[in-house]
Amino acid sequence: MSEHRDYAGGKLGMWIFLFTEILLFGGLFLLYAAYLHRYPADFNAGGKQLDVVLGAANTIILITSSFTVAASITALRLGQTARCLWLLAATVALALGFLVNKFFEWSAKIGHGIYPGSQHLLQMPPGENLFFGLYYAMTGLHGLHVLIGATLLSVTAALVRKGRVTQGNFGLLENAGLYWHLVDLVWIFLFPLFYLIA
């Protein structure tokens, strides 16, 4: 089988894939919209219990990582492999930082007895129960995407080191970068919807 490389085709495929990811989250956003419409006061109360500082910190982390990944692509295209690798490492480190942060945030919530099906949640008004249900579902799914994205970037970095992804053949890195931007973008919506709603 001849190995043909179709740069534009690869890009098109990636964009379509990103679209499906948006739609995947779209189902949850739809639920969020419907329940917010039904229980605005409870959502307000739920939002008050989330830590804006932690959320904001994670927002800054992700935006920074979007910058580093974009810069890594430029670096590779300019032929600066070492800088590219360094920037990719920074991106993955930021991703891990995000997850650690998230871990502490979730643990604190769970420590307060706020987790799906908990006794504490059952005593809260229905809207708050839904708010936290959505909180865990959406940030959980997003966290999973952070993990996948970080893995993807690590694999790409390894391929850059091996010389399989290069200045002349940077499609994979670019697509990994696009994926990472999507992860960032979703968070940009999650942050206000959960942390700033109050």
Place this chain on the structure above:
Amino acid sequence: MDHGNVGGLGFLAPAPGRKGLLSWIGTTDHKRIGLLYMGCVGFMFFCGAALGMILRLKLMTPGSTLVGPQTYNAMFTLHGVIMIFLVVIPSIPASLGNILLPLQIGAEDVSFPRLNLFSWWLYVLGATLAVVSIFTGSGAPDTGWTFYVPFSERTTTNVSLAVTAVTILGFSSILTGLNFVTTIHRLRAPGMTWTRLPLFVWSLYATAWIQVLATPILGITLVLVFAERVLNLGLFDPGRGGDPLLYQHLFWIYSHPAVYIMVLPAMGVISDIIPVFARKNIFGYKMIAFSSLAIAFAGSLVWAHHMFTSGMSDTAVLVFSFLTFIVAIPSAIKVFNWVSTLYKGSISVEPPLLFSLGFIFMFSVGGLTGLVQGAAGTDIHVHDTYFIVGHFHYVIFGGTGLGMFAALHFWLPKIFGRMYDRGVAKLSFWIILVGMNVLYFPMFILGLEGLPRRYYDYLPKYAHGQVLSTIGSWILAVGLVIMFANLYRGMRRGPLAGDNPWGAATLEWTTSSPPPTNNFEVEPVVTHGPYDFRGVARHE
């Protein structure tokens, strides 16, 4: 034209390097992957059909016979899950589409051959999990293929595994769609302009977009059912503020468009077959191509017609009823165009044409009864009755099923280079057509008389219809056995078919039968439309 390998094995010949099974399950050749799908779909079809036969046998007599109520619930659930997600959705696109799309646009393969293989592996994984879910946990799923909450959250049967399986199948479907869209955009041969695409390719294109845009919603919905069961989220639990109606919305946002994933490729098959056997250009090429896209678009706006009795607002009911009528228009356009193509054509009644005509008839019945349900007033009466079961079997089995059979009779000589017995094929067609109508038509009447669907038992007054319907299932089974045996025999031992036995004008008929691994010896240059038969001769 002689390609020097008439009677050769083409891509079916053992590949150099890899041998045996590995040269199939590790292949990136779209034709081999297509055949892998075809084998799996065929096997699952056999399982699903067997379940259906048993269900029908049980329903022949009222009261507790043959199987118990819980087994009955599990069986109709599995019948639905297998037929919808494992058979009908991948049937035409993933098997024949995979084989034919690159051939029809003059490409060497799809855009992402390895992703294509990966999709197939996901399909196998999903199918395996679905089968495992029957035998493990505490009982086979009993929710119906729709997995409606709150029951699907509460039932102790193995729903969690089943929804995981369907989610994985959804991913497989998404990746196939993504691959096809990219392929059609990027890999058309020189001269293959958008208005020279065979209409089958157009229908695959529209289908692929629906697969890409609708399936993620199914994915997230079923992930949520899983999360509800395992993590106890409570998002659809009315006891904790959730709303089961939202589940229904999310489910049908995918599953209505999915019915067009099922039927559009079959429509494409019919559009490709009819001109060949009428020796006439298709009537209204652009309208047919456009109506595929129109169906894809309008079909994504009508989902709530499955929920007229679920307690939506009256406004919603009216709006969705109106939109449902709109979506019937592009479907009707196609039917009229096929009939107009036949008008004054020089028709030769070969098996592929017969099955296509069967499609048109069955789909018309199914589509028109769809309108009965689309009208909110009448749907209140027929919703959740046997009328619905009649409707969707006419469109899915009578439509997609016969479309698939038409496609098999049309393209099998290309894929295997051998011809089946045409007389037996015609005979099997008539038996199948009679069987289907005896099986499904009584359901309309039973439904109008008020027989609810999915019930284990029924009142004696419905007995006549039930018996008739079960007799139909036997006739149908006989027809199917004859048809598959004939196709199988033709594929293995039939006479050599030649490169272009039907005298068709699309690209796949210009290469040898079976096609060589890289599809074309020289990259084809397209100079005429797909249904321009001037200078095209039969080559048997």
